[in-house]
Amino acid sequence: MTKNRRRSKAASSHDASTPESAALKDSVGCVSQGDMSPVSLCQAVLRKQLTEGMSTYRNSEKGTYLGEGLHQEERQLLDLLRRTATSGESNSVLVIGSRGSGKSKLIKHVIAELLLDDHIRENLLQVHLNGLLQTDDRIALTEITRQLKLENTLGDKVFGSFSETLQFLLEALKSGDQSSKPILFLLDEFDLFAHHKNQTLLYNLFDVAQSAQAPICVVGITCRLDVIELLEKRVKSRFSHRQIHLFNSQTFEDFIVIFKKLLCLDVNFPDQKFAESWNLQVEQLAKDPTITDILRQQFEFTKDVRALQQLLMYPVCQLSEMSPSLSVSDFVESRKLITMDSKSAMLHGVSILELCLIIAMKHLTEIYEGEPFNFEMVYSEYSKFAQRKSSMQVFEKAVVLKAFEHLIHLELVRTVDGAGSRVQKEYRLMQMLIHPTQILDALQKYPQCPTDVRQWAASSLAT
């Protein structure tokens, strides 16, 4: 934390040029800033800010980004890790929270805080594992030995078998005691580790944490609330049942604060005058009724900060020399893009014949109350309409079948009993995956839709 404070002080006094430019490069990334106008530089900074969330030093400085509620969790985790690092106490903890609630961010932040201490930085060994990469125990074990640099003790010997690796690792951990270096195991996507055979890895890690061997701290990260129930009883007994829960508990006011923070430029921006006027503009935007309305709608759907970042990305990307400020209409557009119904959008792209088939299927589903139908039924429904009521061309059966298959490929229609059934394709039972309201919506916007098709769709029970 002291380093950050120093950095911000240097930036405000404008004397030392090196830390300032380093900080800037840090926030802009690899983009060279010499030949850039303030607008494009601002765009680059904001894009970075939106993809990575807030830069870490910023949130340790102001401390509000993680939300006031998270300070307690942060302190609890920090205390726990610090005790492992300094007094050699073994621990295990699970961090649980829904997707996008800042679990990894919290842990990254805590570790960064922990490593500021020189003693801890020299002593602490870290092992990062991810349930999506280490899909079974064998891979996980080789990864652990690699990250602990244990293979050096045997020269560059490649391990023979899985069991040898396990014995080797357990031996190594058993030979350690309180005086050996503490190890921090971070298991991301922890619930996937619980699906490994016999949960051998988890048992062994927790067992080491509960016995007088090398001091380790096992931190599991997961989004499943019921993850404890996945553990086998002896694994569960060895787990210390410490759980840190993260919830998106912010109110709408907090949400607006986050919105402002995501868009504001910080003190390290080279053109201070531009930054000031920009921040003023963001302040005004936050008070704009249209923007608050959009934010409220977004807030009603999800309090997830990551979704908010996605919402803000479109307006930021629209910035250019021509339009150097964020416009309200871009926010409206962005919200529209996010909430667009994918099925209705897909229906705009189908041909009139396919649309007729969909309407025929809609009628069939309504008449038979959700019972599955087959192609012959759809075809007879369609030909009844095409011959009697419409002025349209009546297509041959083969053409209609082709259109029907196209709908299956788009997954607007689904076979009831899997693709592998041996029934002829005309008689295969199907179900529609479009809701009637979506069809009516799509028809409203369909370009040049014939009137009789529209009427046919509106008549509830076609006879």
Add this chain to the structure above:
Amino acid sequence: KSSTCVTPKIPDRCEPLSSPSNVLEEARTRLHVSAVPDSLPCRETEFEDIFNFVESKILDGTGGCMYISGVPGTGKTATVHEVVRALHRATEQEELPGFKYIEINGMKLTEPRQAYVQMLQQLSNQKATPDHAADLLNKKFTTPGPRKETIVMLADELDLLWTRKQDVMYNIFDWPSHRHARLVVLAVANTMDLPERIMMKRVSSRLGLTRMTFQPYTFKQLQEIVISRMKGLKAFEEDAIQLAARKVAAVSGDARRALDICRRATEIAENLSPSKTKLSLVGMSHVNAALQEMFSSPKVVAMRTASDQEKIFLRAVVAEFQRCGLEEAEFAKIYIQHTALCRIDGLKPPSTTEMARVCARLGSVRLLLVEHGRNDLQMRVRLNVSQDDVLYALKEKSGV
């Protein structure tokens, strides 16, 4: 053979550890599960039984089996280790002939047949493939040899040594019955009826009838365990220990849990105490907070902090369940309920894409159990919490 000589090692830390500086830290080190005391309180009779069994076998120079069962955290492995320590002490004082102790753990093996490799390595420091190791062990145990000392073996997590042919279990229980083997096997597992349930007749008959069951700790025993670890240290109020013991005894009787709760309570007390120098005792409130943390279900809080649409979706699921009387509903039906509920609340009903997003989010935290998203409208949805919990969580919020 050569690779086993090199002992891998975690590097040592740069400077020595800081020793505990205050009472609560001292208490925490003592309360850690790894700080196993020299003699386990409340397991004296079990200790006697196992000790006498093994001692008599060693004195007679015969072999035998014993099956020990009990739920996790009742001190099975710790008691056996204590027995072995006591026997070693007796040998040092030359009251007993010497013996060799080996240990295998089913959970620490990648597959059951690796047990042979482990046994061989611990007995003679040889390395071999499972088949070869089995042959060597067989030869060693069945033919008369110059070997004099008895072998005491602990087979922990026995149920994981199960194979379809049960050859590993069979061999482990068969070898002690040979005249020249002089092998004492202490088999440890969780379930009491394991021999009858999964073993074949010929395996369970070789296991014999020497059984022992470790009962879950009662609250008095748990209390005694914590007090014995706290001997000579004034860190806890009496009632606080009793509360922790009673709660744990009511749930599982797992000693690890009781120790973990007490340890967490010391942390809470340290955080809440006014200054670093003047620490308060760990009281009822601290233990209660720790219990809350470790036993409470977060689902109600998760539902309360969900966004508005997610709450409406949960209400729609409950409404649909009540309408059709089943515990499972199709996504399309819930969609209808959801739009109706949105209209009542005066909100704009969402599109199906957004609804599917909401549903997936609730499914990922396992408040709902959902099928694969590919089924789309026909996706079946179930609740992972009880309907009452949903109503309770959502009602309280709207009342505020």
